[in-house]
Amino acid sequence: MELKFRLLTLDDVPAIRTLSDSMDMRNDPKIGETAERIINDPVCDLYGAFAEGILVGVGGLRMLTSQYAWIEDVRVHGEYQRMGVGTGIFNYGEELARKKNCTLVAYQTVTENKGSCRIGENLGFKRSHEMTAFYIRQERAPAQEKDTSTLEPLPPEEALSLLKKMPRAPTEEICIGWAYRPLVASIFDDNPDMNFFVVKDTLALEVRRRGVTAGDIQYVNVIIYGNEENVLPLLEEMRRRNRNTEWIFCLVPGPLVSVLEGTDFTYGRVWNGEKNIVALFKKHL
Numbered sequence: 001m002e003l004k005f006r007l008l009t010l011d012d013v014p015a016i017r018t019l020s021d022s023m024d025m026r027n028d029p030k031i032g033e034t035a036e037r038i039i040n041d042p043v044c045d046l047y048g049a050f051a052e053g054i055l056v057g058v059g060g061l062r063m064l065t066s067q068y069a070w071i072e073d074v075r076v077h078g079e080y081q082r083m084g085v086g087t088g089i090f091n092y093g094e095e096l097a098r099k100k101n102c103t104l105v106a107y108q109t110v111t112e113n114k115g116s117c118r119i120g121e122n123l124g125f126k127r128s129h130e131m132t133a134f135y136i137r138q139e140r141a142p143a144q145e146k147d148t149s150t151l152e153p154l155p156p157e158e159a160l161s162l163l164k165k166m167p168r169a170p171t172e173e174i175c176i177g178w179a180y181r182p183l184v185a186s187i188f189d190d191n192p193d194m195n196f197f198v199v200k201d202t203l204a205l206e207v208r209r210r211g212v213t214a215g216d217i218q219y220v221n222v223i224i225y226g227n228e229e230n231v232l233p234l235l236e237e238m239r240r241r242n243r244n245t246e247w248i249f250c251l252v253p254g255p256l257v258s259v260l261e262g263t264d265f266t267y268g269r270v271w272n273g274e275k276n277i278v279a280l281f282k283k284h285l
């Protein structure tokens, strides 16, 4: 099947919605609902793959820094999967990154997504950083009740410099929930929904996730690195800070997984019932 690629514009939104409607539940958030916002985002290019004029796949290339590009929002039309479209979408993202003089291109996927893992292997991406997701559904405190945590957020630069000295600290990227970001403080500056907290030699990154249209907080991701001894106290503080939020997801690296087991947090599961483990795939250009 011959594929033609080009950047998408607002004129393509109806075709993107058709593609979105053709997909199963692995289209979250629905690309038909987010496309307009992505097209208007100055640091992300949304591009499409066309077969005989039909939009059969989309992908987004986000510039995280001037040299680090991130492929996201990959979706292949439900009737065109397993025909090479996904491979073409990731490959075109890499080409775009090269044109922008990037030295790194990366993406994130859950390890159960055999298609996107296979594509990464085929295209020479290296699978690295993995985080396991847990969640808790808590009874929401009434809106007027303030949080009871005494922890104060740290400026990103200070937090990331402390992170470097923590046990088994990540050295190049940090997980932000369902994606990764390079350890560059400016990426986190001026983002009120991303806050760092440190207890001794353990760090938590709190990421508040908002709904696509209403902008209200839907759930909170808490990403934890460091010493196992401080994980649960830190998590308790994060729950105190987010008492008005029903769903809290906690993501931890392999060595901290056992700390969460047996607590009132439950393993996150993906569509096939397997554990929700998010992996980084990365390629030096």
Ligand SMILES: CC(C)(COP(=O)(O)OP(=O)(O)OC[C@H]1O[C@@H](n2cnc3c(N)ncnc32)[C@H](O)[C@@H]1OP(=O)(O)O)[C@@H](O)C(=O)NCCC(=O)NCCS
Binding pocket: 026, 027, 074, 075, 076, 077, 080, 081, 082, 083, 084, 085, 086, 087, 088, 107, 108, 109, 110, 113, 114, 115, 116, 118, 119, 122
């Ligand atoms: C994942 C997805 C992008 C793959 O796209 P695709 O066009 O079906 O993939 P391709 O046809 O290019 O397949 C590439 C390889 O993956 C394999 N593959 C694709 N889907 C697979 C599946 N569900 N299970 C196992 N292997 C799969 C193919 O067999 C092929 O392997 P090969 O090179 O050894 O023959 C597509 O299924 C999709 O849009 N899924 C929903 C959204 C999503 O998961 N996005 C990616 C988030 S990172």
